[in-house]
Amino acid sequence: SYELTQPPSVSVSPGQTARITCSGDALPKKYAYWYQQKSGQAPVLVIYEDSKRPSGIPERFSGSSSGTMATLTISGAQVEDEADYYCYSTDSSGTHRIFGGGTKLTVL
Amino acid sequence: QVQLQESGPGLVEPSGTLSLTCAVSGGSVTSSRWWSWVRQPPGKGLEWIGEIHHTGNTNYNPSLKSRVTMSVDKSNNQISLKLNSLTAADTAVYYCVALVPSQSASYYRFDPWGQGTLVTVSS
Numbered sequence: 386s387y388e389l390t391q392p393p394s395v396s397v398s399p400g401q402t403a404r405i406t407c408s409g410d411a412l413p414k415k416y417a418y419w420y421q422q423k424s425g426q427a428p429v430l431v432i433y434e435d436s437k438r439p440s441g442i443p444e445r446f447s448g449s450s451s452g453t454m455a456t457l458t459i460s461g462a463q464v465e466d467e468a469d470y471y472c473y474s475t476d477s478s479g480t481h482r483i484f485g486g487g488t489k490l491t492v493l
Numbered sequence: 494q495v496q497l498q499e500s501g502p503g504l505v506e507p508s509g510t511l512s513l514t515c516a517v518s519g520g521s522v523t524s525s526r527w528w529s530w531v532r533q534p535p536g537k538g539l540e541w542i543g544e545i546h547h548t549g550n551t552n553y554n555p556s557l558k559s560r561v562t563m564s565v566d567k568s569n570n571q572i573s574l575k576l577n578s579l580t581a582a583d584t585a586v587y588y589c590v591a592l593v594p595s596q597s598a599s600y601y602r603f604d605p606w607g608q609g610t611l612v613t614v615s616s
Binding site for chain 1: 529
């Protein structure tokens with residue numbers, strides 16, 4: 386079955402740039418989406434269609450995709466950005482939806 | 494802005510059936526959106542369960558397809574989820590999520606999410 390692979394954890398100091406990757410064989414043809422989930426809360430969309438930012442999401446959040454890898458970049462990460470981040474996409478048929486395993490971002 | 498609120502029993506017995514309802518406010522279940530369920534076992538990642546359109550079309554995760562039924566109640570503007578033959582592995586927070594189409598309607602994003610409801614499978 387199709388999988389999206391994320392690193393389990395990423396750690397940066399406040400003000401540094403955090404990059405979280407998501408790899409999958411269908412990503413050259415399918416968009417990646419990114420969700421932020423803070424402890425005890427529901428996920429929130431932060432990037433859609435590889436690089437678009439929903440209204441209300443800070444400009445420090447950006448996304449890109451190249452080949453089989455999508456990347457979420459947080460430029461000048463802040464303590465309040467500590468959360469689990471999940472990528473989402475579909476398989477090559479577009480029928481089945483898959484989440485990556487999640488990446489825990491630590492900012493300290 | 495659409496808002497979603499899940500409700501249902503928090504404790505279900507093994508081999509039983511989980512039944513959850515999602516009330517939709519701020520929008521109609523008959524809109525262009527699909528309506529989905531996503532679950533998250535304690536301390537683990539997100540798993541897509543499936544989705545339904547108001548026309549009755551469904552799309553289920555192959556790993557759960559044999560145990561899942563989704564439906565739409567247009568009169569009450571809500572959707573429902575049933576999952577049978579429960580085991581402890583089905584213990585999770587269950588989220589009701591709207592699937593919003595892109596302008597081309599070829600791609601969908603999960604947005605927004607309900608607050609989620611914890612269902613524990615235990616005797």
